[in-house]
Amino acid sequence: MTEQTIKLEILRYNPEADNEPSFGTFEIPYNEAWSLLDALEYIKDELDSSLTYRWSCRMAVCGSCGMVVNGRPQLGCETFLRDHYPNTIKVEPLANFPIEKDLIVDATGFIEKLESVKPYIIDAVDAMKANPAKKVKETPKNEIGTYNQKPAELGLFKQFSMCINCMLCYSACPQMGLNPMFTGPAALALGHRYNLDSRDHGSDERTEVIQDKNGVWSCTFVGYCSEVCPKNVDPAAAINQNKAQGAQDWALSFLMPRKGEK
Amino acid sequence: MQIVNADIVIVGAGGAGLRAAIAAAEKNPGLNIALISKVYPMRSHTVAAEGGSAGVVQAHDSLENHFQDTVAGGDWLCDQDTVDYFVSHSTEEMIRLENWGCPWTRKDDGNVNVRAFGGMKIERTWFAADKSGFHMLHTLFQTSIKYPQIKRFDEYFATDLIIEDGRAQGVVAIEIATGEPKTFLGCAVVFATGGSGRVFRFNTNGAIVTGDGHAMAFRAGAALRDMEFVQYHPTGLPGSGVLMTEGCRGEGGILLNKHGYRYLQDYGLGPETPVGEPKNKYMELGPRDRLSQAFWNEQRKGNTIETPLGDAVHLDLRHLGKEKLMERLPLICSLAKNYLGVDPVTDPVPVRPAVHYTMGGIRSDQTCKTDIPGLFVAGECASNGMHGANRLGSNSLAETVVFGKVAGEMAVDFASQATQSDEKILAEQGRSHLSRIDAMRNANGTEKASHIRHEMVQTMEKTLGIYRLGEEMQEGVDKIAELRERFKNVKVEDKTKVYNTELLLAFELDSSLMVAEAMAVGALNRKESRGAHQRLDGFEQRDDENFLKHTLTYFNGDKAPRLDYEAVNITRFQPAERVYGAAGEKQGEEKK
Numbered sequence: 073m074t075e076q077t078i079k080l081e082i083l084r085y086n087p088e089a090d091n092e093p094s095f096g097t098f099e100i101p102y103n104e105a106w107s108l109l110d111a112l113e114y115i116k117d118e119l120d121s122s123l124t125y126r127w128s129c130r131m132a133v134c135g136s137c138g139m140v141v142n143g144r145p146q147l148g149c150e151t152f153l154r155d156h157y158p159n160t161i162k163v164e165p166l167a168n169f170p171i172e173k174d175l176i177v178d179a180t181g182f183i184e185k186l187e188s189v190k191p192y193i194i195d196a197v198d199a200m201k202a203n204p205a206k207k208v209k210e211t212p213k214n215e216i217g218t219y220n221q222k223p224a225e226l227g228l229f230k231q232f233s234m235c236i237n238c239m240l241c242y243s244a245c246p247q248m249g250l251n252p253m254f255t256g257p258a259a260l261a262l263g264h265r266y267n268l269d270s271r272d273h274g275s276d277e278r279t280e281v282i283q284d285k286n287g288v289w290s291c292t293f294v295g296y297c298s299e300v301c302p303k304n305v306d307p308a309a310a311i312n313q314n315k316a317q318g319a320q321d322w323a324l325s326f327l328m329p330r331k332g333e334k
Numbered sequence: 335m336q337i338v339n340a341d342i343v344i345v346g347a348g349g350a351g352l353r354a355a356i357a358a359a360e361k362n363p364g365l366n367i368a369l370i371s372k373v374y375p376m377r378s379h380t381v382a383a384e385g386g387s388a389g390v391v392q393a394h395d396s397l398e399n400h401f402q403d404t405v406a407g408g409d410w411l412c413d414q415d416t417v418d419y420f421v422s423h424s425t426e427e428m429i430r431l432e433n434w435g436c437p438w439t440r441k442d443d444g445n446v447n448v449r450a451f452g453g454m455k456i457e458r459t460w461f462a463a464d465k466s467g468f469h470m471l472h473t474l475f476q477t478s479i480k481y482p483q484i485k486r487f488d489e490y491f492a493t494d495l496i497i498e499d500g501r502a503q504g505v506v507a508i509e510i511a512t513g514e515p516k517t518f519l520g521c522a523v524v525f526a527t528g529g530s531g532r533v534f535r536f537n538t539n540g541a542i543v544t545g546d547g548h549a550m551a552f553r554a555g556a557a558l559r560d561m562e563f564v565q566y567h568p569t570g571l572p573g574s575g576v577l578m579t580e581g582c583r584g585e586g587g588i589l590l591n592k593h594g595y596r597y598l599q600d601y602g603l604g605p606e607t608p609v610g611e612p613k614n615k616y617m618e619l620g621p622r623d624r625l626s627q628a629f630w631n632e633q634r635k636g637n638t639i640e641t642p643l644g645d646a647v648h649l650d651l652r653h654l655g656k657e658k659l660m661e662r663l664p665l666i667c668s669l670a671k672n673y674l675g676v677d678p679v680t681d682p683v684p685v686r687p688a689v690h691y692t693m694g695g696i697r698s699d700q701t702c703k704t705d706i707p708g709l710f711v712a713g714e715c716a717s718n719g720m721h722g723a724n725r726l727g728s729n730s731l732a733e734t735v736v737f738g739k740v741a742g743e744m745a746v747d748f749a750s751q752a753t754q755s756d757e758k759i760l761a762e763q764g765r766s767h768l769s770r771i772d773a774m775r776n777a778n779g780t781e782k783a784s785h786i787r788h789e790m791v792q793t794m795e796k797t798l799g800i801y802r803l804g805e806e807m808q809e810g811v812d813k814i815a816e817l818r819e820r821f822k823n824v825k826v827e828d829k830t831k832v833y834n835t836e837l838l839l840a841f842e843l844d845s846s847l848m849v850a851e852a853m854a855v856g857a858l859n860r861k862e863s864r865g866a867h868q869r870l871d872g873f874e875q876r877d878d879e880n881f882l883k884h885t886l887t888y889f890n891g892d893k894a895p896r897l898d899y900e901a902v903n904i905t906r907f908q909p910a911e912r913v914y915g916a917a918g919e920k921q922g923e924e925k926k
Contacts, residue, residue, distance in 0.1 A: 088830045105573050105643060117784035121836045122828035126373075128540035131576045131669055133468050134377045150672055172511060173833040179374065183488070191476040193435040216391065216425075218432040220444035226437055233437050233469065237376050262476075269435060 135236035189263030194274025232265035241297035257307030347371035348378030350713030351526030353738025383467025384579035387731035389425035408722020513831025517764030549845030560694035562857035570688025573643035646684035723865020779823035
């Protein structure tokens with residue numbers, strides 16, 4: 073009995089030797105239980121130890137193994153050989169990022185964008201420190217010191233807190249290719265997540281980044297970001313809600329210059 | 335060689351490392367903190383923890399209950415002073431995480447909800463659906479961004495501790511993106527480098543859980559303690575080992591053998607409790623070691639279910655209904671669907687035990703100090719006496735933040751009183767470690783690291799599994815020693831500097847082999863059965879007279895580690911028979 077095999081075409085790039093990336097082909101034993109990560113590990117362990125990619129948890133929560141599979145941004149751990157067999161699987165690094173080596177892209181810009189939206193609770197004290205003219209009422213706390221937050225209030229932002237920072241949405245976003253300065257779907261959704269949190273009073277602090285021309289207004293609402301998101305975060309919805317809010321604030325700023333005081 | 339100066343150097347940016355960094359920044363905002371991690375912080379394995387994090391919060395619960403559950407759960411190998419500190423500080427850490435934005439699951443009145451967990455007498459596990467570790471990690475990472483004095487070095491791989499004047503004063507770490515080794519100097523060092531479950535073949539752990547910090551501290555003279563205690567989580571998916579959280583059983587999931595029988599009642603965990611009415615410390619809410627052992631026995635009796643990916647039992651969640659499953663266990667449902675094609679709403683999920691957690695680690699205490707002055711440890715890499723011979727589920731997430739904070743603050747105190755040695759001498763020592771890095775980079779032997787790794791993980795699984803035999807453990811000790819010897823003849827084929835992951839895998843394997851040897855030697859010499867260390871060769875009973883003590887292993891060059899023992903700190907809870915189910919209840923009543 074001949075062993076069943078499957079072919080993988082993987083974009084390879086070694087910056088110390090290659091002028092530009094090119095595809096390498098590997099033929100490996102076909103195992104219907106294997107994910108793409110299992111296949112890559114087989115190649116690295118048995119065929120070419122220089123194959124370079126990021127991975128860790130194997131369960132779609134660490135966000136390391138985003139790659140482009142047959143043209144679509146996906147997690148390697150959630151891509152199964154059985155869904156492609158007997159066809160060849162084409163694997164490329166995430167688009168819209170500089171390639172470092174093989175399937176590894178430079179994520180530093182992405183991390184800086186995440187940091188830029190101030191993704192942490194800005195409580196009443198900090199909000200008033202940032203803007204002493206503003207009067208902010210602290211969110212009430214329960215007896216033990218936790219903020220009181222009803223399930224419905226949690227429900228407002230929960231979806232946007234599910235982002236695993238896998239960067240698939242940046243790879244999918246056509247605007248990201250045209251404007252690398254675009255803050256991007258995941259980071260904007262994260263900022264929105266905190267703005268929607270009843271414990272937070274920092275939305276004014278985030279406005280500059282979120283409403284910037286490189287913020288939500290750089291989005292042309294293609295929506296592919298939400299389509300590829302492995303966690304149904306729906307960053308497109310987050311961006312759209314902010315556009316609506318931004319437009320409203322802009323209009324209100326003419327009518328009521330003191331808006332923003334809660 | 336570039337020198338990076340900091341006041342405190344933290345290695346590892348998972349739950350414990352991030353918490354340590356924040357604690358240090360808050361305790362003394364004037365200090366510079368270098369936070370080094372081989373992956374971006376949100377990739378750290380804390381992210382994969384599902385079920386929740388323990389902290390007493392209900393009026394009818396008490397710190398004493400949590401203390402007793404933990405010590406008994408650890409089969410009395412816990413240091414009771416450490417457990418006391420832990421239980422009395424975990425709730426405040428859970429509250430702090432809430433204040434920082436952690437989306438804990440709520441009750442209708444706006445308070446945080448808690449769920450039942452194995453071996454816990456009363457519900458005290460805080461949870462964020464079944465993504466508790468994910469949310470804790472992201473909350474900590476995002477909160478850490480507030481502190482400009484925390485300077486992150488993401489994707490830096492630490493290889494060696496710098497010890498001068500008898501104390502830890504930094505590390506050497508390779509910038510992965512460029513391949514450049516750099517010397518990080520600080521007056522105190524914190525290791526929060528995680529566990530080492532990847533030394534076993536079938537495990538729930540991420541690729542990065544390779545025992546790097548253990549090996550660095552070990553080679554620098556710190557003891558690894560209680561390494562033989564390796565936890566098998568009873569419910570991993572066959573094939574991948576992907577975790578099905580204990581929260582499944584906390585919410586009411588049941589375990590069935592191939593006859594549809596709830597077999598746990600035959601293993602001292604009964605009597606059977608009604609389906610859909612989970613009872614704390616009964617049946618499916620017994621501790622992990624007992625449940626994994628029951629699986630092994632069912633397999634021997636031929637009562638397990640054959641699947642293409644190996645023998646399994648059924649985790650049945652169907653009676654919880656779709657709505658509850660989607661609210662409380664959404665990740666589990668999608669993982670079972672994606673990895674096994676099984677929908678928990680309509681079908682039972684095949685599961686089997688998988689290596690999950692290492693109770694042992696770098697010897698420390700409740701102040702996170704180690705054998706090396708200036709080196710503090712927290713999280714899974716530490717053996718501070720928390721978990722004894724078996725960890726209770728939801729105690730380890732809480733541990734990362736309780737002791738992460740302690741480690742960060744202790745590092746600040748230590749750094750404020752220490753004077754850095756002459757920088758020239760420290761830089762010289764940094765350079766001296768280059769030879770090891772160069773040797774690994776240029777390794778040109780005949781052994782494939784990947785094949786040595788395959789042999790290691792198979793050996794550990796075969797000889798140091800759920801039940802152990804002296805003869806087999808000896809085989810394990812011998813095999814790991816052979817693999818360490820063969821590793822000297824390893825070949826690293828990729829010679830590039832940029833993102834040379836083959837080189838990093840070789841370093842990780844070197845560390846894993848040392849850790850594996852400490853586990854094997856510790857296990858072989860522990861001639862009793864306790865918690866997760868169960869023998870079938872004449873040492874089936876717990877032996878408090880001879881083995882109510884911690885195993886210490888010390889680095890001994892190419893030879894097997896040197897072995898020693900030390901007393902367990904027992905303050906008030908004297909060792910007793912460890913019983914669950916009805917027998918546990920009876921014991922509790924007799925005590926009153």
